[in-house]
Structure formats: C-alpha cells, structure tokens
Amino acid sequence: xxxxADRVKSPARxxxxxxxxPPSRTRRADQPAGLDREKITAATVRLLDAEGLAKxxxxxxxxxLDVTAxxxxxxxxxxxxxxxxxxxxxxxxxxxxxxxxxxxxxRLRELATTYRELLVRHVWVSPLAGHFLNIGPHSMxxxxxxxxxxxxxxxxxxxxxxALSAVFQFVYGFGTIEGHFVQRSAEAGLSQDEFFQxxxxxxxxxPQFSRMVESSQDLMDARGGDTVEEMRERDFDFALDLLIAxxxxxxxx
Amino acid sequence: xxxxADRVKSPARxxxxxxxxPPSRTRRADQPAGLDREKITAATVRLLDAEGLAKxxxxxxxxxLDVTAxxxxxxxxxxxxxxxxxxxxxxxxxxxxxxxxxxxxxRLRELATTYRELLVRHVWVSPLAGHFLNIGPHSMxxxxxxxxxxxxxxxxxxxxxxALSAVFQFVYGFGTIEGHFVQRSAEAGLSQDEFFQxxxxxxxxxPQFSRMVESSQDLMDARGGDTVEEMRERDFDFALDLLIAxxxxxxxx
DNA sequence: ACCTGAACACCGTTCAAGT
DNA sequence: ACCTGAACACCGTTCAAGT
Numbered sequence: 001x002x003x004x005a006d007r008v009k010s011p012a013r014x015x016x017x018x019x020x021x022p023p024s025r026t027r028r029a030d031q032p033a034g035l036d037r038e039k040i041t042a043a044t045v046r047l048l049d050a051e052g053l054a055k056x057x058x059x060x061x062x063x064x065l066d067v068t069a070x071x072x073x074x075x076x077x078x079x080x081x082x083x084x085x086x087x088x089x090x091x092x093x094x095x096x097x098x099x100x101x102x103x104x105x106x107r108l109r110e111l112a113t114t115y116r117e118l119l120v121r122h123v124w125v126s127p128l129a130g131h132f133l134n135i136g137p138h139s140m141x142x143x144x145x146x147x148x149x150x151x152x153x154x155x156x157x158x159x160x161x162x163a164l165s166a167v168f169q170f171v172y173g174f175g176t177i178e179g180h181f182v183q184r185s186a187e188a189g190l191s192q193d194e195f196f197q198x199x200x201x202x203x204x205x206x207p208q209f210s211r212m213v214e215s216s217q218d219l220m221d222a223r224g225g226d227t228v229e230e231m232r233e234r235d236f237d238f239a240l241d242l243l244i245a246x247x248x249x250x251x252x253x
Numbered sequence: 254x255x256x257x258a259d260r261v262k263s264p265a266r267x268x269x270x271x272x273x274x275p276p277s278r279t280r281r282a283d284q285p286a287g288l289d290r291e292k293i294t295a296a297t298v299r300l301l302d303a304e305g306l307a308k309x310x311x312x313x314x315x316x317x318l319d320v321t322a323x324x325x326x327x328x329x330x331x332x333x334x335x336x337x338x339x340x341x342x343x344x345x346x347x348x349x350x351x352x353x354x355x356x357x358x359x360r361l362r363e364l365a366t367t368y369r370e371l372l373v374r375h376v377w378v379s380p381l382a383g384h385f386l387n388i389g390p391h392s393m394x395x396x397x398x399x400x401x402x403x404x405x406x407x408x409x410x411x412x413x414x415x416a417l418s419a420v421f422q423f424v425y426g427f428g429t430i431e432g433h434f435v436q437r438s439a440e441a442g443l444s445q446d447e448f449f450q451x452x453x454x455x456x457x458x459x460p461q462f463s464r465m466v467e468s469s470q471d472l473m474d475a476r477g478g479d480t481v482e483e484m485r486e487r488d489f490d491f492a493l494d495l496l497i498a499x500x501x502x503x504x505x506x
Numbered sequence: 507a508c509c510t511g512a513a514c515a516c517c518g519t520t521c522a523a524g525t
Numbered sequence: 526a527c528c529t530g531a532a533c534a535c536c537g538t539t540c541a542a543g544t
Contacts, residue, residue, distance in 0.1 A: 014437070018455055031527065058518065069518085071528045079518065127380055130429050135456065140465050147469055157475035161484075162491030169426025169492075170419055176383050177422070184267070202271050203388065212393050216400055222410035231414075238415030238503075239422075245506075246499025250491075253498075284508065311537065322537085324509045332537065 015133045016081040017088075035065065037075050037085065044086040045122070052183075053124040058082075080132075087128045088136025093118055096145030104152035105244055111149055112171045112240060115142075119175025123183050126176040153247050163250070167243050174236060181228075192228045268386045269334040270341075288318065290328050290338065297339040298375070305436075306377040311335075333385075340381045341389025346371055349398030357405035358497055364402055365424045365493060368395075372428025376436050379429040406500050416503070420496050427489060434481075445481040 013019065043064055048056055058079055062069040076082045094114050099107075119126050129139075150164045185195035203209050225231040266272065296317055301309055311332055315322040329335045347367050352360075372379050382392075403417045438448035456462050478484040 014452070014455075018459065035527085057516085059516085068529055070520090070530080073519075074527060126383065130379065130433060133452075135462070137461070140462075144465065144468060147472060157471060158477050159491055160472055161476050162488040163495060165427060165488050166423055166492035166495050169430070170423040172429075173422025173425040174418060176425075180383060199267070199386075202267075206271065208390075209388070209393075212397065215397065218410060219400065219413055223414050224411050235415040235418050238412055239419035242416060242419050242499040242503050243495070244499075245502035246495040246497075249498035249502050250495050288508085310535085312535085321510055323511080323539090326538075327508060 013077075015135060016077075016084045017133070017135050017137075019077075035067065035071070035075060040065070040072060040075055040082065041085045041089050044082055045089060048086060048124045049122060053127060056124075083128055084132050084136065087125060087132060087134065088138050090118060090122050090125060091136070091138035091142045093121075094138075094142050094145070096141065096148075104149055104154075107152065108149045108167065108244065109240055111145060112167065115168070115171050116175040116178070116236070119172070120179040120182055123179040126172070126179060129172070153251065155247060155251050159250065163247055166246070167240075170239060170243065174239070178232060196228045266330075268388060269330075269337045270386070270388050270390075272330075288320065288324070288328060293318065293325060293328055293335065294338045294342050297335055298342060301339060301377045302375060306380060309377075336381055337385050337389065340378060340385060340387065341391045343371065343375050343378060344389070344391035344395045346374075347391075347395050347398070349394065349401075357402055357407075360405065361402050361420065361497065362493055364398060365420065368421070368424050369428040369431070369489070372425070373432040373435055376432040379425070379432060382425070406504065408500060408504050412503065416500055419499070420493075423492060423496065427492070431485060449481045 040061070044056070044061060047061055047064060051060075058072055059069045061082075062072055065072075072082070076085070094111075096111065146164060146168060147160075150160045150167075153160075153163065155163055181195075182192065185192045188195055188198075190198065200213075204213050223231050223234070225234055293314070297309070297314060300314055300317060304313075311325055312322045314335075315325055318325075325335070329338070347364075349364070399417060399421060400413075403413045403420075406413075406416065408416055434448075435445065438445045441448055441451075443451065453466070457466050476484050476487070478487050
C-alpha cells in the first residue's frame with residue numbers, strides 16, 4: 001500500500017546545496033515584501049536563537065517578516081531547506097586562524113574552542129549538524145580549516161581521519177551538552193550554579209538515587225574549581241591536552 | 254504580557270524520573286486495554302526503531318496499541334515523558350562487562366564499542382540523549398560502568414571527569430554520525446558504499462564543490478580500507494588507541 | 507480506575523488565484 | 526515575479542463524559 005510519503009520527487013533531495021535550480025532568487029527592487037534568501041535565513045537564525053528549534057515554525061517566521069507563511073515557499077522548497085541554510089550561515093562565525101606559522105597545538109586549541117563556542121551560542125546547531133549533510137560553503141570552509149590543522153600534526157596521512165574524528169567529535173559532544181545545560185539554566189531563570197545545585201538537590205532527595213549520587217561524590221569533589229563554568233573549563237582544557245598528547249604518542253609510535 | 258507558556262505548573266518538571274507520584278501505575282487484571290508503562294514504552298521503542306523520531310506521534314503509537322491517543326495520558330503526562338522512558342529503557346542493552354580483572358584498555362574499548370553500537374542501532378537515542386537529563390536507572394548504570402573504567406586508568410581523581418568526557422563525548426559524536434549515515438543509506442534503498450559513491454558523485458558534479466573535494470582527495474585516498482564500513486572501523490579503532498595513549502601520557506606527566 | 511470523543515490551538519505544504 | 530487565502534492532513538493536550 002503506497003502512502004503519500006512513498007511518492008517522492010525524483011530524485012530524493014538530500015540537501016539544499018545539491019539543488020540544480022539557479023541561485024538567482026535574489027532581491028529585486030520591485031518586490032512587494034523585499035524578501036530574499038539572505039533576509040529569510042538571517043531571520044531564521046534570529047528566531048532559532050531567541051526561541052529555540054522546537055518553537056520555530058514557518059508560520060512564526062512569516063509573522064516575524066510581516067508576510068504569510070506561504071510566501072516563504074517562493075524562496076525555499078521546504079522547512080528543512082531553510083534550516084540547512086540557517087545552519088550553514090552560522091559557520092561564518094568561525095574565522096579560521098590564518099596564522100599558519102603558529103604551532104599546531106595552539107591552532108588546534110583555537111579551532112576547537114571556536115567550534116565549542118559556536119555550539120553553545122546557537123544550541124540548535126548541534127541537532128541540525130547531526131541531521132543534515134552539512135556541505136554548505138561556510139561549513140565546508142570550517143571543515144577544511146580542521147583538515148589543515150590535522151595535516152600539521154605530522155601524523156601519517158592514513159591516520160589523519162581517525163585523529164580528526166577523535167578531536168572534533170569530542171568537541172561536538174562537549175559543546176552539545178554544555179549548550180544544553182546553559183539553555184536549561186536560562187529557561188529556569190537561574191544561574192548555572194543555582195541550576196546545578198537545584199538539580200543535584202532534587203536528585204539527592206529521591207531515595208532511589210541517593211546510593212548512586214554518593215558513589216560518584218568523590219569524582220565531583222576532586223573535579224576542582226568553584227563554579228560549574230570553572231569545572232567545565234578544566235575538563236575541556238584537560239581533554240584537549242589529552243588528545244594532543246595522544247596524537248604525539250601515536251605519531252612517534 | 255504573559256503567554257500560555259509562562260503559566261508553568263509549579264515547579265517546572267525537568268524529567269520523568271523526578272516526578273513525585275507513586276510508580277504504582279502498573280497493570281491490573283481488570284484493565285480494559287491491558288496497558289501499562291512497560292508495554293507502552295516497549296511499543297514506543299519499536300515504533301521509533303521502525304519509523305524514526307520525526308514520524309513518531311502519540312496518535313500513531315495509540316493506533317499501534319489499538320487504543321485512542323488520549324488513553325496514553327493516563328500512564329504518562331506528556332510525550333516527552335514517554336520519550337524519556339524509551340530512552341532509558343534501551344540502555345538496558347548495555348550490560349557492563351563485569352570482568353573487573355581485565356585490563357582497563359580492553360574494558361574501555363568494550364564499553365565504547367557497546368555504546369557506539371547502541372547509538373547506531375537506535376538512531377533516535379542520540380538526539381534524545383542530548384536533550385534530556387538522562388538520569389533513569391538504566392542510563393545511570395551505564396554511566397557508573399563508565400566511571401568504573403575511568404577510575405581504573407590510574408589517572409589522578411581530579412583528571413578523571415575530563416578524561417571521561419574526552420572518551421565518551423567522542424564515542425557519542427562518532428556513533429551519532431555513523432547512525433545517521435546508516436539510516437540515510439537505508440532510506441535511499443542503497444548499501445552504504447552505493448550511497449557514499451552516489452553522494453560523492455553528486456557533490457563532485459557541482460562545479461562549486463569540485464575545488465573543495467579535490468583538496469581533501471589525498472585524505473580520502475590514504476584512509477585505507479575497501480568499504481565505508483572498513484574505513485570507519487579503522488578510524489574508530491585508531492581514535493580509541495589515540496585516546497588510550499593520551500590517557501597513558503597524561504598519567505605519567 | 508481506566509478509557510473515549512469532541513474540541514482547541516497549533517503544524518507543513520499544495521494549489522488555485524490574485525497583483 | 527511575487528504573494529495570498531482557503532484547504533488538507535496532520536500534531537499535543539485538555540476536559541467533560543462514559544464504563
């Protein structure tokens with residue numbers, strides 16, 4: 001039994017960036033609402049930052065642009081296309097450090113930090129980056145910057161994809177969790193420390209969890225740092241040191 | 254101006270696992286539809302595996318259980334609660350390796366591999382694990398297994414959270430991307446290799462990408478392995494070796 | 507105690523029609 | 526070329542009502 005979902009336009013599109021249509025859908029002076037892809041994309045990013053991925057809708061975006069939802073479909077085929085455009089556009093914020101003479105340790109640390117900050121600043125990037133192909137021009141530039149740094153490690157070529165994966169999948173995971181925590185704190189109207197204390201308190205008050213919390217108390221105590229942010233900073237720095245040390249060790253093996 | 258979203262039940266719930274109500278909502282013989290939380294959770298996992306997170310809805314699940322959507326709300330407060338229950342339940346599949354005498358290298362590799370497989374088998378776990386607190390009983394057991402392994406590394410206590418983060422955030426990111434690729438291939442009705450070839454072909458055919466693809470051709474060529482799966486396997490193994498070497502190096506520093 | 511039907515306030519998207 | 530209104534087939538959730 002064929003459902004509507006089975007009747008797919010030929011061929012199934014996997015990304016906005018692979019569409020054939022000329023990218024000439026740009027603003028013209030006589031356009032009624034003065035829309036174009038850039039304007040729509042910018043508004044999408046603004047809305048996603050302000051209200052989150054869950055609340056974002058074509059109708060909500062249209063209202064923001066003083067237009068009906070349907071007019072957006074003149075510039076974009078689907079909501080997913082729009083999200084892909086928004087996703088790629090924020091990678092512009094990562095300006096690859098072009099000081100090629102710096103030690104790769106520092107270049108790697110800088111790139112990892114910038115990426116982490118991007119994921120925290122735009123929490124919606126993490127789910128979307130996991131979901132789309134992410135081959136837009138700006139994310140491509142980022143991924144080539146990553147490749148450049150890995151090349152500079154001196155690892156044999158056949159090891160480089162694995163090392164790249166170790167470092168940047170870590171940063172992706174770290175930034176995802178961090179961004180989520182920041183967002184939850186803000187939603188609760190609390191500082192990160194207040195939110196952390198409250199969450200721990202609630203968990204500890206549940207008898208079924210007390211045993212588990214105790215067993216990891218030593219880890220928490222030894223983590224060091226007075227605030228949640230400080231602890232996280234130490235963890236991130238140490239993890240990067242660990243990864244760098246790992247790369248050195250594998251290179252000399 | 255107060256919107257409906259501002260009027261929040263006191264206090265804002267952050268997890269099913271923190272609800273106060275007695276967990277006594279269990280099956281009784283005389284129940285019309287014979288439902289209970291376990292049955293509903295199991296059906297949720299089945300549906301999520303079969304049709305994905307995007308297509309999952311309360312109405313769809315209800316149909317699967319031969320019941321109206323509203324009857325589900327007797328057992329669960331919101332759709333999110335249900336997703337949290339489903340999420341935690343699959344962590345049951347990770348049975349922590351209880352051979353405490355094995356070398357921590359092997360225990361870490363085994364735990365990482367099991368976690369990776371979980372993320373690939375249930376692609377919907379990755380977005381949910383990023384979104385919820387993930388403090389259910391089964392995920393707790395997993396996270397304590399992780400702590401045990403990290404403890405066995407011999408790293409000083411204050412370094413352990415950072416090392417834990419490096420290893421398991423990497424696995425999370427790796428499994429997320431892998432699961433997504435597997436899913437996309439399956440949706441397109443292609444093997445992973447066919448899908449990969451097709452995607453590369455499409456990208457290469459776009460003039461705006463050819464320059465970029467070329468620049469990373471050497472990396473791809475050197476990656477080794479004849480199939481996508483083989484290349485991925487090598488990358489994963491190497492990344493784990495790198496992380497283990499990094500831990501050793503930091504311990505002796 | 508458990509389940510249902512009707513209703514509310516939303517979605518993404520299509521299509522024919524307007525300017 | 527660009528934008529709209531009406532309509533379709535969906536959502537999650539509430540609430541009063543049934544058994």
